[in-house]
Amino acid sequence: MEQSELIPHLFRTEYRKIVAVLCKLFGIDHIETAEDIVSNTFLQAAELWGVKGPPPNPAGWLYIAAKNKTKDYLKRNANFRQNISKELSRISSTTEEIEVDLSDQNIADSQLAMMFVICHPCNPTEAQIGLALNLLCGFGIEEIARAFLTNREVIYKRLQRAKEKLREEKIQIESPNSSAINERMSSVLLTLYLLFNEGYYSASEDVTLRKDLCLEAMRLTFLLTEHPQTNNPEVNALLSLMCFHSSRFEARLSEHGETILYDEQDHDLWNQELITKGEYYLNLASQGNKLSKFHLEAAIAYWHTIKEDTKEKWENILQLYNELLIIEYSPMAALNRTYALSKANGKAQAIGEAEKINLTGNHLYHSLLGELYNGVDNAKALMHLQRALDLAKSAADKNLISIKISQLKNVV
Amino acid sequence: MPKPSPEEMQAMAKRWMDWFGSIAAQNKLKERGNRLIPGVGKVVKPNNVVTDGPYMEIKESIGGFAIVKADSFDEAADLAKGCPVLNSGGNVEVREIMEL
Numbered sequence: 292m293e294q295s296e297l298i299p300h301l302f303r304t305e306y307r308k309i310v311a312v313l314c315k316l317f318g319i320d321h322i323e324t325a326e327d328i329v330s331n332t333f334l335q336a337a338e339l340w341g342v343k344g345p346p347p348n349p350a351g352w353l354y355i356a357a358k359n360k361t362k363d364y365l366k367r368n369a370n371f372r373q374n375i376s377k378e379l380s381r382i383s384s385t386t387e388e389i390e391v392d393l394s395d396q397n398i399a400d401s402q403l404a405m406m407f408v409i410c411h412p413c414n415p416t417e418a419q420i421g422l423a424l425n426l427l428c429g430f431g432i433e434e435i436a437r438a439f440l441t442n443r444e445v446i447y448k449r450l451q452r453a454k455e456k457l458r459e460e461k462i463q464i465e466s467p468n469s470s471a472i473n474e475r476m477s478s479v480l481l482t483l484y485l486l487f488n489e490g491y492y493s494a495s496e497d498v499t500l501r502k503d504l505c506l507e508a509m510r511l512t513f514l515l516t517e518h519p520q521t522n523n524p525e526v527n528a529l530l531s532l533m534c535f536h537s538s539r540f541e542a543r544l545s546e547h548g549e550t551i552l553y554d555e556q557d558h559d560l561w562n563q564e565l566i567t568k569g570e571y572y573l574n575l576a577s578q579g580n581k582l583s584k585f586h587l588e589a590a591i592a593y594w595h596t597i598k599e600d601t602k603e604k605w606e607n608i609l610q611l612y613n614e615l616l617i618i619e620y621s622p623m624a625a626l627n628r629t630y631a632l633s634k635a636n637g638k639a640q641a642i643g644e645a646e647k648i649n650l651t652g653n654h655l656y657h658s659l660l661g662e663l664y665n666g667v668d669n670a671k672a673l674m675h676l677q678r679a680l681d682l683a684k685s686a687a688d689k690n691l692i693s694i695k696i697s698q699l700k701n702v703v
Numbered sequence: 704m705p706k707p708s709p710e711e712m713q714a715m716a717k718r719w720m721d722w723f724g725s726i727a728a729q730n731k732l733k734e735r736g737n738r739l740i741p742g743v744g745k746v747v748k749p750n751n752v753v754t755d756g757p758y759m760e761i762k763e764s765i766g767g768f769a770i771v772k773a774d775s776f777d778e779a780a781d782l783a784k785g786c787p788v789l790n791s792g793g794n795v796e797v798r799e800i801m802e803l
Binding site for chain 2: 606609610612613614616617620624625628629632636644647648649
């Protein structure tokens with residue numbers, strides 16, 4: 292690896308580990324102290340390695356430097372030491388010698404513990420996702436701003452407010468073995484699901500960044516499967532869902548970040564390894580007796596990995612969407628169900644159902660009606676596509692709809 | 704009534720699920736409710752009198768219930784028009800739940 296890439300790379304992989312360990316050690320009031328210590332460690336590395344070249348074991352060097360900085364900091368700041376002594380006494384009886392434990396086990400435990408703090412519902416979801424990217428994934432403010440298509444100041448303020456909120460609410464950093472973990476599980480899963488969606492459905496044209504968001508969401512979900520306390524069927528269902536979706540990542544985006552629709556994707560680009568992994572986790576998810584929304588979505592995603600357009604496939608997808616909507620309504624599920632209905636029960640019935648779901652302000656609703664009326668009543672199809680074009684916001688969506696309109700006009 | 708074949712049962716289950724899915728896709732399903740097993744049960748009367756039920760005195764028996772969200776009786780009745788029980792000689796009674 293080139294030296295110019297070494298520090299950014301280590302920042303991405305190691306920053307989050309050391310921050311998590313220090314946060315867990317210091318407690319929720321001192322997230323920023325933990326971040327400062329780790330940032331200073333990287334600054335020192337950049338200065339030193341720039342002159343002398345990187346050490347043989349750069350990550351190990353960072354760990355030792357961070358440990359030393361922590362000890363120095365504690366020596367110099369008697370107040371801070373007093374503040375955190377309560378936290379520390381939970382961990383070791385001797386407050387004299389503080390051990391920063393950067394073993395793999397403690398890193399994994401600390402990251403899990405932080406995940407449950409960061410995904411606490413006291414913060415709005417976008418703040419949770421921002422914090423997760425920052426503290427759990429080692430993303431800088433700049434990258435987070437790009438992912439959310441906004442500027443640095445907005446993200447900076449959002450993160451500050453979110454950290455303040457965690458302090459105000461005195462959210463405890465619990466060990467992953469604690470029973471409190473189970474109560475927070477559903478909000479953690481929801482945040483990871485949304486983090487994945489942020490990457491998968493984002494309007495951003497930065498394909499690499501979008502892929503990174505998906506991979507990070509998968510990595511964090513995988514962390515949950517690695518710990519016996521957090522490894523439950525629902526987590527496996529979520530990971531399965533992510534594997535199935537990401538198996539189409541290469542096929543569904545052009546190199547410019549434009550969406551390629553399912554029917555038009557090059558099947559050779561579907562990632563078989565991820566499909567196999569998805570099946571593996573779906574099998575693990577099918578233990579237990581709870582059928583969660585993630586189970587249903589994973590099963591729907593599974594059927595989408597089958598290329599052949601059979602009656603059986605669409606009948607299964609339709610029934611899964613029926614179940615999903617009964618558990619929880621969402622406009623997207625209602626639209627997708629109607630599409631599956633057209634494939635399973637025919638266009639005539641689907642048109643009737645589509646008129647009932649009445650999501651007239653949604654461009655996808657009109658795109659769907661455009662699709663359903665195509666070949667049945669092309670004038671109506673055109674009218675709906677035109678309406679969809681007016682309502683669509685992103686350039687990629689407008690582009691897709693325009694193509695459909697010109698295809699239809701050629702037929703008419 | 705002859706026992707339905709597995710295929711017929713499958714087809715029946717599909718009709719019911721498609722109906723619930725249709726109501727849910729309109730965001731009007733409150734509670735899927737339960738189906739009642741026909742023909743078996745108990746009827747409890749005053750003075751500790753318990754007989755095998757359901758009510759034999761009435762011709763119809765209740766097959767199940769579901770709770771929907773609707774702004775009017777007409778809207779609720781429209782939702783009920785898709786109920787598969789209508790295809791097998793049954794009917795749907797639309798009632799309003801009293802708010803406490």
